[in-house]
Amino acid sequence: MNKFGFNIATTRSINLDSANLSKSAALQELVPSYRYCIGCGACSATCSAASMTDFNIRQVHFKFSRGQYDGLVDELNKCMLCGKCVLVCPRGVNTRALIINMRKLLEE
């Protein structure tokens, strides 16, 4: 059938009804401090990788918690695991453990 070059656009919108939150639930078990984040951005401000790449650990964390897993492995590979983010977090989130475990869960 000729579609005259038209196709159906996919929405950018997050749909929490259909999102797969299973990995996010699993991460909560592995790193309980995962859910304490208040989105202040101290982690992404101090991030060594962020000064050289477009890596944003705060956004990756939120995308993961909303079940938006596409492209996150490539993002997480930009992290050098220096751990500065753990030092600055006002809520005591173990961000380094978060990154390692997010990577593991995404590769499963």
Place this chain on the structure above:
Amino acid sequence: MGAGPAGIEAAAALAASGCGVVVFEKNERPLSNITDKACLFPNFESADTVAAQLLAKLSHPNISLQCGHDVSCITSAGTDPAAGWRVDDESFDAVLLATGYTTFNAKRKEELGYGIYPGVHTSLELEQMIRNKEIRNSISNLPKRIVFLQCVGSRDEKTGNHYCSKLCCVTAVKQAIEVKKLLPSVEAYVFYMDLRMWGQHYEELYRTAQQEYGVKFVRGRISEAGGTFDGRVQIKAEDTLLGLPLRMTSDLLVLMVGMESSDGTRRLSTLCDICGDYGFAQSLDPHLRDNLTPRQGLFVAGACKRPMTLTDSVVDGRSAAFAILSAADNK
């Protein structure tokens, strides 16, 4: 005027100092803004217990409580400012306005669907459900998801209320915890613009909600709500920390309605010429003379001035009693 926390506390302090006090209350019973609550933040003390303790203060022999009396007339007793006041047919040396607040009428935010879709409720209605320990969705089933929306009728140019109602943030956190206590499997989301946890132990309560109850917080204001065919509510917002639009359905949408000046506050403060911004009563200055007004013998206390918590109102009532006694000494 008004048998709320500020009025009662002021009356009790004045009575203890030997003054004769008449408390006018327009409702049939005092403390209607406390007795409709289940528990109080931040320590989950029963609202009924606190109300009973406040009510006991009214039993002082120097206090006469007149319920069901909606004051219609307040005037100076004479041309001399020191002549005192007349309230309806009685004369007094001093008048204390403690006429309190009311909550924002959520129907004014039509896009949020209150009064249109059965799954949309105000925070007061949810409080009633928590009080009755019976939280149900619009088709009488146990809800699986509940969404709270902050700043309904506060910080909003469109409703004309630019101010922050200041206690809705912690109220939503408190209610989310209470819901999770009653129904542990419920998913609870709070949509906020800023979370203003300004009081002692409020920030800790927010943390407890995240840590122990798994309440989820999303930074973004819900722009609109619609009904689904099965009586639930579909909402649209932006997850502003991700910069992505977000939608979801929920059994219940709870609108955290802000505080507005009550009808009595508007009417009586206008009558006394002390009506300020948004219909709240205006004190002489907010720092050192916050219970005084430009008119001699007329005092103000509590949430008739601005949004206030129970604790603030009680302290302000006591402070007003002190201001009244000082004014009497200087007379």
